[in-house]
Amino acid sequence: MRIGELSDRSGVPVPTIKFYVREGLVPAGVRTQVNQVSYDDRHLGRLRLVRALIQVGGLSVASARRVVSALDDQPADPKAALLTGLGKTQYAIAEPEVGADSQDMDALETQRVDRLISHRGWTIGPHNPSRVELAKALTAGARLGMEGSDALLDSYADAAGMVAEADLDGALTGSPEESVERLLIRLIIGDRILMALRRLAQESAARARLSADPSE
Amino acid sequence: MRIGELSDRSGVPVPTIKFYVREGLVPAGVRTQVNQVSYDDRHLGRLRLVRALIQVGGLSVASARRVVSALDDQPADPKAALLTGLGKTQYAIAEPEVGADSQDMDALETQRVDRLISHRGWTIGPHNPSRVELAKALTAGARLGMEGSDALLDSYADAAGMVAEADLDGALTGSPEESVERLLIRLIIGDRILMALRRLAQESAARARLSADPSE
Numbered sequence: 001m002r003i004g005e006l007s008d009r010s011g012v013p014v015p016t017i018k019f020y021v022r023e024g025l026v027p028a029g030v031r032t033q034v035n036q037v038s039y040d041d042r043h044l045g046r047l048r049l050v051r052a053l054i055q056v057g058g059l060s061v062a063s064a065r066r067v068v069s070a071l072d073d074q075p076a077d078p079k080a081a082l083l084t085g086l087g088k089t090q091y092a093i094a095e096p097e098v099g100a101d102s103q104d105m106d107a108l109e110t111q112r113v114d115r116l117i118s119h120r121g122w123t124i125g126p127h128n129p130s131r132v133e134l135a136k137a138l139t140a141g142a143r144l145g146m147e148g149s150d151a152l153l154d155s156y157a158d159a160a161g162m163v164a165e166a167d168l169d170g171a172l173t174g175s176p177e178e179s180v181e182r183l184l185i186r187l188i189i190g191d192r193i194l195m196a197l198r199r200l201a202q203e204s205a206a207r208a209r210l211s212a213d214p215s216e
Numbered sequence: 217m218r219i220g221e222l223s224d225r226s227g228v229p230v231p232t233i234k235f236y237v238r239e240g241l242v243p244a245g246v247r248t249q250v251n252q253v254s255y256d257d258r259h260l261g262r263l264r265l266v267r268a269l270i271q272v273g274g275l276s277v278a279s280a281r282r283v284v285s286a287l288d289d290q291p292a293d294p295k296a297a298l299l300t301g302l303g304k305t306q307y308a309i310a311e312p313e314v315g316a317d318s319q320d321m322d323a324l325e326t327q328r329v330d331r332l333i334s335h336r337g338w339t340i341g342p343h344n345p346s347r348v349e350l351a352k353a354l355t356a357g358a359r360l361g362m363e364g365s366d367a368l369l370d371s372y373a374d375a376a377g378m379v380a381e382a383d384l385d386g387a388l389t390g391s392p393e394e395s396v397e398r399l400l401i402r403l404i405i406g407d408r409i410l411m412a413l414r415r416l417a418q419e420s421a422a423r424a425r426l427s428a429d430p431s432e
């Protein structure tokens with residue numbers, strides 16, 4: 001297809017497509033004649049993904065480029081490709097300054113993360129950036145006096161485990177690239193879905209508890 | 217306490233404190249003598265909250281100001297104050313452009329949100345911005361071909377309900393202001409915690425499924 005059709009089908013304006021190609025986020029089209037460049041469904045799929053990463057996931061162009069190159073550069077063995085791809089995309093979507101600022105992270109909270117992972121029997125690579133992210137978030141919470149946080153953390157971990165299993169259901173089909181892309185979309189879009197649902201559930205649960213209050 | 221001690225105890229540099237006071241995020245100190253302004257624990261608590269909103273929650277100064285004024289301006293009846301405070305802070309931390317861009321939202325997904333809320337028996341005010349947020353995220357997911365999404369959405373909603381109940385446990389004590397502040401902190405910090413836990417749980421669950429694969 002021509003770039004105009006690609007734009008219509010993806011909802012991404014032509015100048016933005018050209019920008020993404022220039023930035024290496026979307027592969028260049030194939031020149032079929034002088035002044036004519038052709039795109040296919042692979043371009044369309046990649047374009048939709050990049051748009052989702054940037055507009056829905058709120059990623060910077062640099063982060064989106066890291067995600068995309070993680071998808072493009074994978075080992076040949078399917079299982080290794082899947083795990084490597086997952087790891088690389090998780091790394092790519094993490095905050096770029098991960099691990100840089102030790103002031104934002106108490107040693108106690110870092111230990112708490114390790115303890116949680118071991119209690120749950122989770123197998124996590126040492127470089128998964130979410131270890132650091134979690135320690136930072138717990139540190140910030142502790143400094144704000146977020147009480148009851150051990151029980152709370154356990155509930156969060158239960159919920160996260162539930163969502164992770166649901167995300168994996170039906171996701172590991174097709175090529176490793178397809179599985180990684182599917183899980184990545186579920187991670188990023190799922191964050192947004194989960195945040196919105198939490199707020200809705202919180203309002204409803206608060207109303208229920210207040211109206212059930214016997215002192216009413 | 218003097219501004220230097222406030223800075224030491226909050227970890228916020230003096231010029232940043234002055235900026236927050238100027239921007240109306242933190243109330244001004246009380247002038248006790250010429251050239252001497254005094255701050256108390258209320259200032260310290262508010263400062264920690266503002267820092268968390270901006271640095272951990274990633275809110276803009278304008279959004280943080282909306283949250284803070286929601287906390288400062290509440291009705292006298294405790295229950296009304298609590299629900300109004302919750303609603304206002306949820307509104308304040310939502311994306312500012314909520315509802316603005318109907319192109320980002322399919323009518324089908326909006327109906328799906330309403331259906332989900334009614335199936336779950338959730339009581340949600342019509343203006344909770346997370347309705348729109350959820351419809352937008354679902355629309356983006358559908359456009360990216362996020363399959364199996366009804367079962368997936370149900371798992372997400374189960375997880376969100378679990379977290380919401382855990383957030384409310386022990387949160388509704390003290391004054392309405394304190395409850396709202398506590399729930400707000402749990403919402404914002406909890407988003408970060410939950411995102412990190414999802415990524416950890418996803419890695420572990422993927423490893424478990426791949427090693428349990430009988431074709432191995």
